[in-house]
Amino acid sequence: MTQQSRLLQLLAGAALSCTASVAHAHFQLLYVNDTAMHKAQELEMAAVFTHPFDGGPTMAMGKPLSFSHISSHNGEKTDLLRYLRPVDWQSRENQARAFRATLPKAMMRALGDHIFVLEPEPYLETEEDLYIQQFTKLIVNVGGVPGQWSDAQDLPVDIKPLSKPYANWTGGVFRAQVLADGKPVPFAQIEVEYLNHGVELDKNAFKSEGEVKSPQPAFNTLSTYSDAEGVVTIGLPRAGWWGIAALDIGSTKTYKGKALSQDAVLWIQARDMQ
Template sequence: MAITPRLLQALAAVTFGCVSCAAQAHFQMLYVKETALSRADDLEFAIVFTHPFSAGPTMAMGQPRAFSHIGSHSGEQTDLRHYLRPVQWQSRGNQASAYRASIPRALVRSLGDHVFVLEPEPYLETEEDVYIQQFTKLIVNVGGVPGNWSEPQGLPVEIQALNKPYANWTGGVFRAVVLADGKPVPFAEVEVEYLNHSVDIANNVFGQHDYVTAPQPAFKSLSTYADAQGIVSIGLPRAGWWGIAALNIGATKTHKGKPLSQDAVLWVQARDMK
């Protein structure tokens, strides 16, 4: 039987299909209380690998490989790893290693966009015997001055925003392009999950109260696909935080002899119109 490109693509999908399954509902959080600031302020980050709709279980994080800030106007990248400090994060049902970071006001003093990027150490999902690595972006704006919110950051995998991630009304639609090595990924599998509880950064714990109740498990983590141009459109039906993850799109498919899912994550904040 001739081995055609289409057949090879199908075989690859079967081989690595389990990787996408393992990555489902896992979200690397890169959380701050507010992303649209009137003026510069200190930023307190919670960096937790978890299931945001259900407030857990939370997975133990290793030391992040990179944590950086890209300025709005200069484009200069600043290494933030020295701000990271390990914590034990309490979610519902378990406690696991996570990180906090206190970023000083001086770093975000300029008006415009400030891009924060996290490259975590791959996490071994023991139930499926695969690694998951989620390259995660969060964009903070100061003063309403637009900047580099739509610019890709040259990551192996990333989600390039087509709408400002920090300026969305409830009920609106958020659009983005899924990228791998800077190129759009046609028909990428995408998961969307709502942060369904409060985040108590000071005490390293998730709140016990759910904002909404899922009528059935499929509603906890929503699935869709990018189109032929790699563009994905996401509805934002409720105010708060929405995590968007494009699954298993990286070129690197193995880590330490096991399958690897390299995912891209972008966090989007929506607000009620009052």
């Protein structure tokens, strides 16, 4: 079977399940105000399970299974679970449990890249009768010194950046590779969403008004596929935050007797040229 025929076969299969895919469209958000910091400072973070473009509804999170920090300085992995605190997060449509963390300045003192990885508790999506677990990654840079931003993490599912995730101009493109158990995933189903409602960390809330209005609901969640090498390329037409999710790529397919979708999520930030 040729690569082209294989892709057509997979696309046809995806079309048969398009209803479930559209309903999925959840994103585990891992947020900071700025991913390109000039110097070390205390870091405020939020973890919210939501629909980014619509600003909600937001789904109640269970306590994350793991939350970690990997520094460029020595590659040391630090457990951050003790920093998490539950909050009631206000979205455009509802209020639901999310998590905040305040990380000390000392943790961000090293110049270079700081990788944050969140492993949430699987969420039961009752409308689809399946569990969703999104392994979510965010990379913050201090001082402009490059580090290990392109390193894959030891995760069941991962999106490995091929472009710096914190240094993107509006109008550019971003490339990444989808991995499962460290191996490329060809023709993975990809969803992309813009964080359309600004984050107000001091209020644990999304802003009620979105930045843009889509001409039709299909524009809220953009869909594509990785190529034969697991590589995906997306455009960045607007400044702000973009979430990339590779759906149902994990080898573990069940949880508590129901289907499990293990997704990989990466958040990147784009900026306007001034």
